Amino acid sequence: MMRPESLPRATTPFLGFARLLRSHAFAIAPEQVSGFMQAVTLLGPRSMNDIREAALATLAPPPDRRDEFEAHFRSHFYGDAAALVEGDADEEARIKDDGKTSKQEIEVVRQEQGGELASASEQLNVREFQRDRDGLAAFRRKLATALPARRSFRTVRTHARGKLDLRRSLREIVSADGDIPSPLLRRRQTVPRKLLILIDVSGSMKHYTSDYLKLAHAAVQGADRAEVFTFGTRLTRITSALRIRDRDQALARAAAQVDDWDGGTRMGPTLLAFLSVPRFSAFARGAAIVILSDALERGDHAELEMAMRRLLARAFRLSLATPLAGDPRFQPATAALRAILPMLDDLVDGSSIAGLTDFILSLARPAPVAAAIWKRVS
Structure with a gap:
């Protein structure tokens, strides 16, 4: 492929449109960009509709994001800022990667959803972790051999x-x-399967996130193929920070990377944002996925249901650990929990580190699915 500086100046709008779509988490390969410009060349183009048809044919936006694609096209080529007003009015789920692209944020426009007891408004904070010790050393030693295995x-x-x-x-x-x-x-x-841990850092989970991060650090240290993400109003990959052997330094690094501590929660949109990045969604393929969250979604839970269905299609085992299950009277009676319960392999107590470590070490052993255990839910 030719270098951008060697291309004619007339190609700048088309390259800019591809970059715009990529910045909003559309999966576009370099070959598609070349095909887009070749299609425009073949069509003339005689009108803006020719450019639009060429973009649709070569860049291939997914059907569920067709309206968003059209809005970006009108904004970029027509300068129609009003096309994105509706999306800009909603809160945004941002993705932050701690790897080589740690400074890159991919913005995905999603409708605000939250839990009845949680807020969907964004509140950016930092977190400091106290220096204390617990019994995670044994968990770290056992994890590599306890995870589910697959034949390579x-x-x-x-x-x-x-x-x-x-x-x-x-x-x-x-x-x-x-x-x-x-x-x-x-x-x-x-070989052991991948372990993917998704941690809710919203305000309704602030009493548990410190313990969850310590557990995640032990998991990354004990398993070669463990990945950890946090989500609230944004999605942040913190695996690289947790690879630091000293736990206090690792948690301090993770605390600096996550911007949305103790803020609102948009579980459905952030999980969809995770799935919209091919490199991230690849982490879920064949993995044991453990979501540490109260799963309180407010209003319409369609996006959460869609995200959980897509995760289930990729995962070896999909588990939700909620601290609410620590109450003996707990029932998954909210509309969101009832909707996702058939997709869960496990719905377990996430209120203590001891219980969570025992559960993660038992992931290789078969167990009844969550819907069979919680039969009393109507």
Whole structure:
């Protein structure tokens, strides 16, 4: 692909439109951008409608974001700022990555949703963690071997119960001048599944987020393929910060990265924002996903239901740990919980570190699905 500075000046609006869509979490490959400009060249273009049709055909916005795509097109090519007024009036779910693109924020326009006891208004704060010690060392040591496992496509040598490694066996026969040595065997390697932890840092969860972050640090230290995100009014990846071995330093780094401590909550939109970034949604594929949240959504919970359905399609096991379940009288009776209950493999007590560590260490063992356990929910 040609470098931007070597392209004609006339291509600037088209490249700018692709960058605009990417900044709003549309998944667009470089080949699609090249195809877009080639389509415009073939069409003339004779009118702005030709450019619009070329963009639709080559950039391929998902059907559920077609209206947002049209609004960005009118804003970029027509200068119609009013096209985005409705979206700008809503709160935004922002994505913050702590990796190589830690300074990049991908804004995803979503309708504000929240819990009956939670607020959807954004409030940016910082958090300081007290220096204390707990019993997470044993959890960290056991985690790597306790996680669910899967068979990898890679193979390793074995002396028994494997398949014949024909290529290497023939090589041994040739090197031994035709003698038939013991056949060489290989078997598919077994590797732990990914662990994805999503932590609610909204105001309704502020009494638990400190313990959850300590648990997440132990998980990242104990498992090679653990990923941790926080969500409230924004989505933040904090895995790199939690890879620091010293827990106090790791939590201090994470506290500096997360901007929306103890603020509002928009669980559905932030989970959809997570799924809208291909690199992030890949973390969920085949993973054991543990969401630490009270799952209180306010008003229409359609976005939360959609996000949970998409997570379920990618995950090996989808679990929700809510501190509300620590109350013996707890019932998943809210409209949001009733809607997502059939999609959950587990709905467990998230009010204590001890209970959460025991649960995560048991993820490899089969258990009845959440809907079967909470049958009393009408």
